[in-house]
Amino acid sequence: MEQTIIDYIKNEIHAGDQSLDIDPEDDLLGSGLLGSMEMMRLVEHLENTFHFRVQPQDMAIENFLTVAAMARYVSAARRA
Numbered sequence: 384m385e386q387t388i389i390d391y392i393k394n395e396i397h398a399g400d401q402s403l404d405i406d407p408e409d410d411l412l413g414s415g416l417l418g419s420m421e422m423m424r425l426v427e428h429l430e431n432t433f434h435f436r437v438q439p440q441d442m443a444i445e446n447f448l449t450v451a452a453m454a455r456y457v458s459a460a461r462r463a
Contacts, residue, residue, distance in 0.1 A: 384433075384454040391428055392450075396421045407451040412444075422447060429453065435460050 385407045393403050396417065403416070411417040417425065426447065430436055435457065446456040 384457060385450050387432065388425070388429070388450045388453055391425065391432075392416065395428070396424065405450065407454070408449050410448055411450070412448065425453075429457055433457050433461060 389405045389407070392405060392411075393400055397403055405416065409416065412419075412422065426437055437460070441456065441460065445452060447453055
């Protein structure tokens with residue numbers, strides 16, 4: 384799941400820039416890899432790709448700050 388998220392960031396948000404080195408623990412917002420609009424696109428992509436909905440109470444930065452955090456959140460949300 385982490386690689387799927389990284390591939391989306393590289394291919395869709397950064398126009399296929401394969402030179403980007405994204406570690407699953409990188410702070411995506413703090414590093415400038417994603418802005419708020421890109422983050423919303425990514426959340427929508429996660430919902431569509433993994434067939435779940437982010438609940439309003441789950442829209443917390445700690446669930447989406449890193450690729451690893453997103454993967455953990457999506458896995459937990461899909462089990463719920």
